[in-house]
Amino acid sequence: MAEKQAKQNEKKVTPRSEDFAAWYNDICIRAELADYSPVRGCIVFRPDGFAIWEAIRDELDKRIKKTGARNAYFPLFIPQSFLQREAQHVEGFAPELAVVTHGGGKELEEPLIVRPTSETIINHMFAQWIRSHRDLPMMLNQWCNVVRWEMRTRMFLRTTEFLWQEGHTAHATREEAERETLTMLEVYRQFVEEFLSIPLIVGRKSAAERFPGAVETYSIEGLMGDGRALQCGTSHFLGQNFAKPFEIRYLDDQNQMQFVWQTSWGVSTRLLGAIVMAHGDDQGLRLPPTVASTQAVVVPIFRKPEEGEKVLAAARGALESLTQAGIRARIDDREGLTPGFKFNDWEMRGVPVRIEIGPRDVASGEAVLARRDKSGPESKSKASLATIADAVGVLLGEIQKNLYAQAKAAMIANTRKFDDYAQFRRHMEGEGGGGFADVYWCGNPVCETRISEETKATCRVIPLTSDGAAGKCMVCGESAPERAYFAKAY
Numbered sequence: 001m002a003e004k005q006a007k008q009n010e011k012k013v014t015p016r017s018e019d020f021a022a023w024y025n026d027i028c029i030r031a032e033l034a035d036y037s038p039v040r041g042c043i044v045f046r047p048d049g050f051a052i053w054e055a056i057r058d059e060l061d062k063r064i065k066k067t068g069a070r071n072a073y074f075p076l077f078i079p080q081s082f083l084q085r086e087a088q089h090v091e092g093f094a095p096e097l098a099v100v101t102h103g104g105g106k107e108l109e110e111p112l113i114v115r116p117t118s119e120t121i122i123n124h125m126f127a128q129w130i131r132s133h134r135d136l137p138m139m140l141n142q143w144c145n146v147v148r149w150e151m152r153t154r155m156f157l158r159t160t161e162f163l164w165q166e167g168h169t170a171h172a173t174r175e176e177a178e179r180e181t182l183t184m185l186e187v188y189r190q191f192v193e194e195f196l197s198i199p200l201i202v203g204r205k206s207a208a209e210r211f212p213g214a215v216e217t218y219s220i221e222g223l224m225g226d227g228r229a230l231q232c233g234t235s236h237f238l239g240q241n242f243a244k245p246f247e248i249r250y251l252d253d254q255n256q257m258q259f260v261w262q263t264s265w266g267v268s269t270r271l272l273g274a275i276v277m278a279h280g281d282d283q284g285l286r287l288p289p290t291v292a293s294t295q296a297v298v299v300p301i302f303r304k305p306e307e308g309e310k311v312l313a314a315a316r317g318a319l320e321s322l323t324q325a326g327i328r329a330r331i332d333d334r335e336g337l338t339p340g341f342k343f344n345d346w347e348m349r350g351v352p353v354r355i356e357i358g359p360r361d362v363a364s365g366e367a368v369l370a371r372r373d374k375s376g377p378e379s380k381s382k383a384s385l386a387t388i389a390d391a392v393g394v395l396l397g398e399i400q401k402n403l404y405a406q407a408k409a410a411m412i413a414n415t416r417k418f419d420d421y422a423q424f425r426r427h428m429e430g431e432g433g434g435g436f437a438d439v440y441w442c443g444n445p446v447c448e449t450r451i452s453e454e455t456k457a458t459c460r461v462i463p464l465t466s467d468g469a470a471g472k473c474m475v476c477g478e479s480a481p482e483r484a485y486f487a488k489a490y
Helices: 002-010 020-030 047-066 087-096 119-129 174-195 270-279 305-324 339-348 359-364 385-413 421-428 445-455
Strands: 034-036 043-045 077-079 098-103 106-114 138-147 161-171 201-204 216-223 229-239 249-251 257-259 261-268 296-300 329-331 353-357 366-371 380-384 415-418 436-440 458-463 483-487
Touching: 020 034, 020 270, 043 047, 047 138, 047 161, 047 174, 047 270, 119 138, 119 161, 161 174, 174 216, 174 229, 174 261, 201 483, 216 270, 216 385, 216 458, 216 483, 229 270, 261 270, 270 385, 296 305, 296 339, 305 329, 305 353, 305 359, 305 385, 339 353, 353 359, 353 385, 359 366, 366 385, 380 385, 385 415, 415 421, 421 436, 421 445, 445 458
Parallel strands: 296 329, 296 353, 415 436
Antiparallel strands: 034 043, 077 106, 098 106, 138 161, 161 261, 201 216, 201 458, 216 229, 229 261, 249 257, 353 366, 366 380, 436 483, 458 483
């Protein structure tokens, strides 16, 4: 085991500055988050990677339930005819669909679509369940897998099969549905910024970037370490675009039949990719303590057998104190591996705090704490073994905040305002992703298409917060009522 891990450790990670995509893949594999599957475009979640998803799922599930939504589960297979009821919806997903035509050795009477999203089958059921205004609002969420036939795949970011949660709600009024759409957008913003330490730009999508079948789509956008944007979650106001074709109506308090107003919203396992790309460095992962399956690792250090007994006893005592305090901790007492190897291994895995205990530490009643979010001398401090749990608890809170502050500073440094289109083009054609470009845009899809074709940047969001000042479109010079953020994106 030790020999195998030592050989693995010898393989160097591609530096971020040299090839960000290769670095990202190296980290996902070396940190044992995932591995490649024999099925094209699919990945295997390894325990450390799935533990992060479990932490995301468990915390977000609590927050979703506080809004009034309840969990349910709907079938993986959807009749093909369901998707054809909403024209924009089927057109938007057609290139990505996986279709089952045979089952039980026979050709199916109607092909089945492997779930790309669940609006259609959920709305079919809503039509059976909603009869009166007393049935509203109906607010459901499900945690499941979906399949979209991606041509170019990348671990966590774009895979043929991925995991997510998708919420679907039906309301009596437009105002209530629009309010729910923005409520969930804020739930996502708080969750990603507070729990994952990733700063965001929040706003609505342009018509070209809108979810197929939605009236409005809102998004939270993060900026990754290479200057490219990543859509971290979306919330859609669907209006009555699904209610009408699926005949989802209710009897209001005036005994009149009305169509419901709807929303849908979701985040996926691409959040794991966001954690890697927003926080990781050349040494590996840097995990926010909230999602780290191991928040602190105790590494006993000794050379002589006679030193080992006392050091190991102190290390086990520290582990017990940490565990009793609710800190997810473990001890690395693997034999045949040097302390240096162990340090590098835990740095690669992104463990927030490393606790080093040697003979001198035992004698002084202290331990060395090394925090993963910093490097050099400032990354280390000492703490009393008697109060080790308190010290680590405080340190974990500091690390959570510092990772956000570092990512926020990087986003601010890579967000620029542009008024001149030629200057914008030169910037986007340079090395790296280019960051966020804050520009005036007239809203004309012709200008949006030109930007996309000439720079590969797309409209990420039109921010919800605006000073209200009008300007001139960066592309055509016509009046522009608001600013928008453009960026190259995953």
